[in-house]
Amino acid sequence: MRVELDNLSKSWDGVVGADRITLDIADGDLVAFLGPSGCGKTTTLLMVAGIYKPTGGTISFDGRVVNEVAPKDRGIGMVFQSYALYPHMTVFGNISYPLRIQKVNKGEIRERVQRVADMMGIGDLLDRNIAQLSGGQQQRVSLGRALVKEPQLLLFDEPLSNLDARLRLSMRGEIKRLQDGLGITSIYVTHDQVEAMTMADKIAVMSKGVLQAYDVPEDLYDRPKTLFVAGFVGNPPMNFFDVEIMRTDGDFRAKSGAIDLVLPADRAEKAAAAKGKVIMGIRPEDVDLVDDSAPAGEGLTLTGEITVVEPLGREDLLGVGINGVDMHVLVDKARGVRVGDSVDFVFNTSRVQFFDPETELSFLWA
Amino acid sequence: MKRRKKRLPGLMILGIAFALVAAACAGADTVDTPPETVIVEVEVPGVTVTSIVEVEVEVPTGGELITLVARCRAKQSIEEGRCNNLLRGVVDANAALEASGDDRRVQVKIIQDNPAAGDYVTEFELSSAAGEAPDIIAAAAVNVGTWGASGIIADVTDMIGDYPEFDDIVPSLWASTELNDRRYGVPLDAEARPLYFRKDLLAELGWSQAEIDSLPARLASGEYTWEDMFDTAEEAVDAGVVDPGFGWWPRPKNGPDFLYYYYAAGGELMDPSGALIYDTAAAKIVYEIMGDAVARDILLDTRLDGDWGNWHNGVAFGNVLFWFAGSWQWAEWAEFFVADLGGEEYLFENVGFGPIPALARGTNTPITLTNPFAYMVSSATENVDLALLVISKATTTELNTEYALASGKLGILKSQADYEPYTSARFQSEMAPILEFTTFQPNSPFFSAWSDAYYLGIAAVVSGEATPEEAVDIVVDQLENELGDNVIIK
Amino acid sequence: MTPPLEKEALVRAAVGEPGSTRRTLGRRVRSTATAYGFLGPTIALVLTFFVVPGILLLILSFTDLASVNFGDPWNFVGFANFERLFTDRFFPKILRNTVFYVFTTLILFNLGLALVLALVTTNIPRRSGFFFRLVWLLPRLTPSVVYILMWKRIAQAEPFGIYNQLVPEFLGASGGNLFLGGSPWTFVILTNGFIGASFGMIIFTSALLSIPEDLLTAAKVDGASTWRIIRDIKLPLIKWPLLFIATYQTLSLLTSFEYILLLTEGGPGLFTTEVWALTAYKRAFASYAGNSQWAFGATWAIVLVTVALMFAVVYVKLFKFKELIQEPRIDNL
């Protein structure tokens, strides 16, 4: 089912929850709503579900405006962060509830519930009480309940955030597989960008009620259109510097108190048009320590002092101070650096981003 | 916890089921169409004992069975004759109807229990206003003042003559049911409010047997006065025969009794115009006496605490020398307080009684007061004649005597003077002479407010919150606020 | 880094989005109708047994309805009843009594003792706590008549009184009738307080038990004494139940009289323990020789109801009631 949100807004007594969200979800896609808590992603989801009534704009399913349609008539299934299972019913009772309301006959209910439960791997738990289940099992029941009515649209409201890390990883894959296999259009609300990046066909990044970007994951990461997206997507986050772009001798250079870098022309050209200060961004993994094996040219290296070393296992995250500006750098292990060392860095300048400090829009992609 | 959760709904369902069954049963007891002959089993609900009286009612073809509801306030087991006598009169009433060729037949349903006097009065007023009034109500005659005025009881003056049984009633008693020269009820009992005294305590004080035995006579003659009584009481307290404050007790709260104090002090109550009178001089005497009793340690300043339990415990077990009480309370003490000490015999042995002593500072004549009960007929009933017929059949020498003896009441019929069961009753026959000094409460709609205000003065003086003079002021103030033009301050 | 759109959005949201107002109106009516469907029984009962009687009471207070003219049409007498009420010689005394009774009982028992009992019984082992609370609930289960009878028995004169029997004379037992000889107010407040405290106790206990254990553990780790935990953590956290009980019990005490009626009837002496509600009741219902003054009783009642209403309004303000109402988080469609 194709879902279109057109200028969808929600506010309570002057407090804005969602502000003119416009986006288009293709049939069979899984779209993630990504943003920090309180950004309006759940509000938007609940409007799609029919729990909240939009104060403006429209929601369309397959071209039909459903603003006025009650949740029960929207043909949706939803999975909640808290699972929202009915504690006074058994697993079977929970999963069968939507069907019982539809007055499906008993035999069919049994059959469909069993099928869904088997699919979720909880086929042998049907007679259990909810309180007897583990968190992961509860999540599966919740998912089963959403699926059993064969919805045309699946809504997920941070479904994995109450699970432990391992379980989250496996459920993530499972949900994605299921969704792919069933081909049900889905909206997936999360604040975890790894989840969004790995699962979503497209990601809608939201902040303070406003849709910041709506794109495929790769583009969000490599070609962020706004400063917010650039800063929000990616972990550890992108480093930002206030710089001035100067053109000297045909070279573009980014200069500030801390930095003096030579930039590739294709990237710098657009930013240079702005005249004056711009915000330059570079991801931590696009900076590396200079070592003997990778000598860098002049204008590509900077010198800084290591302030923090965080071993992440496979990599080390370094905090570096460059003339008073802090920066994060992700490096391979075993470099043997220590806090206090002064080291040289090389920037992969072909990956730098530039943003207008006024509009916060990207010079490169906006 | 889990088990418990399950148990509660179970309990509730059980309860609901029980309630529903009960409701169904309760709904099934109405008799709608009168069959030719019905045997009406009448439940006589006492507070502790329910007796069933069987009454056979034969309804002639084409006749009509009329059900009258009678409402009585009656103390358990001793006063239940009030309504039961009506039930028992039904047979005679139907016989009389048959004899006169009347096709109607009557049956009586009774509601008899024992609420507080004020509540009982309110109940009748509310049920009258709601159209649910019983056809016959047995109530204190003093209510005629209000109910006659508001018109919720029927004026039966012109019908009394149709029932010969009523001619037997002692004529002076009719006054209690009259308002503006119209009769609103039929007296059903009378009582006296005597002075009781402990013979054993007087003996302990040094009185000879002759002195003790002659006390009732000396009271009746006016020789032994109220003031003498106080002196004796003070003496007893001083001698340690009774505790301080246990020399003389009035009733512990407002009631008809305190009116005879006022009468004894020479107070006038009713103006010919129907307005009530508050005689400040008489009232002041009453208040002075009460203050005096407290000052002399024969009465506790906390005696008027409204607590009958405390009061009965004091008087029934011989802790108090003199007390003013009702004749009917004799039966109560015998049955409920001293049954294991010998009942009425114990009382006769230790307790004597006579009229309220003469108040030398007032009228100087002995006194008592009667607050008779009367049957009244609701003005809402369509069958005043049948109601009176049933009442007349209950007002027979046999039935009334039986009731009087059981309840410690005095008879109301002339014929009882030579009816052996009555004359041979020791308590009634000893109490009867006291009636000679009887007075009544006035039948005025304003008496209740008057009485409340007047009693305020007594309460104030006894508790020491006011001098007699101040008490009079307080009462005058209160009366003017409450009754305005309907009271004359003298 | 404030998104530039936010301010604009706020303004627009406040002004309101142009839309199909007629349809939303229709829907709003329908959804309100559903809510009122749920509230139906309540509304019917409240209208029938609160609103209408309240109005009737007000109307009655302008008539002279009494037993004498109960069957007649109502006769309006203007403000005569109110005049009579406010010029009543005992009006100031009854007012003083009422204020004294309500606030003494409230502070000592219904709030104070209730709080102490809740704090103490939640601080000892669970089963013991239950036992003591159960005993404290007994008075609430007892028929009022029997309950008062017990107190009277405790207070009675020798040889029947229990207090007199248990406490030797030199320790303060008077030989006579203790409860009126001593102070009737002591007994009025004790009897009411022993009933009143249990309601608050239950509610405070329930509120105290719902305080997360983590908070208390944290405070203990920080080295707080029991008293400081009570003062700094428990009391602030049960602020709302405290206020609720304060409101509810003030109003209850203002209008309650049953135990006083049974215990002292407002006596002894001159309206010593008479409270407003008792006067209202006595005027309308309890008249020994008949002639209840319904209208005058209604006048006392309506004045009391007005005062109680004022208290309720003050408490509503004190509660910051509007702030406490949480917005429903489901819109009606």
Add this chain to the structure above:
Amino acid sequence: MTTTEIAPPIRPVGPLPKTREKMGRRFAYGFLILSIVPILIGYSWLVIATFSFRTEGLLPRNAEGGIGGFTLRNWDFVTDAAIWNAMLNSLLIAVAMVIGVGVASAAGGYALSRFKFAGRKAFLTGTLVLHAFKAEMLLIAIFFVLRSLGDIPIIGGFIGFNTVGGVALVMIALELPLGIWLMKGFFDNLPWDMERAALIDGASRFRVWWQIMLPQVRPGLAALSLFTFIAGWNAYLVPFTFTVGSKVANMPVFLNQLISDTAPTNWNQVAAVGMFQMVPLIIFFIFTQELLLNIYAGGSKGT
């Protein structure tokens, strides 16, 4: 305030001296025991009195003034049909109240807690303000209402003056403000997601209430029922004022008849009847005491 210096149930982490803990606990028990002394004495007397002819203080006395005089005659009333009738009426009124208050409060509390509708705030304020109107003050006015209700054709016969139905209705109404207030508190505490899930699963609002929400507030409803039952069982003023005679008398009305003005009150019998009235409640209570503590679980947040 030494009485509140009580040892905490969990052993403190800090170095609180053990003796102090013990002392605190001793204080706590001392205070509690002292506080229930009057209650214990009162009920001891009650029990002794019901089995004796007369008592002096806590001692049963026989005719000779010695200890003794035990008797069962105070319990004679159990053979009397009237008391069973009264008990039935008590039960009817109490059960009707539990149902009526339960249904109206559960529905009304739900609407006030979970619905957006015009007049919601006014309603919420109103429920609090209604506490100002107590039964005792409205009796006379309610009489006129009941009288009018009695004039309604057909159903008037069941809900008018002098009917169990009328009494129950009045009692239900008078308990309602508290009931709604408490039930609203319970609903306030339920997670919104559960209700949302049910709506998405296809349930109507009524169905959500009945099948999903009500089961969650069952402990609250049970606690409210308990309080209502007690109120109904011990109701005196309303049943007494709006009924004629003992036809629809309940236990308290029956009991009050035993001690009316100048009556030959046998106090020990009153005590026995009172005990008799309490026994079902106490039994009921022991089984459900834990539930009672739920009464304000919803209210600790204040709304």
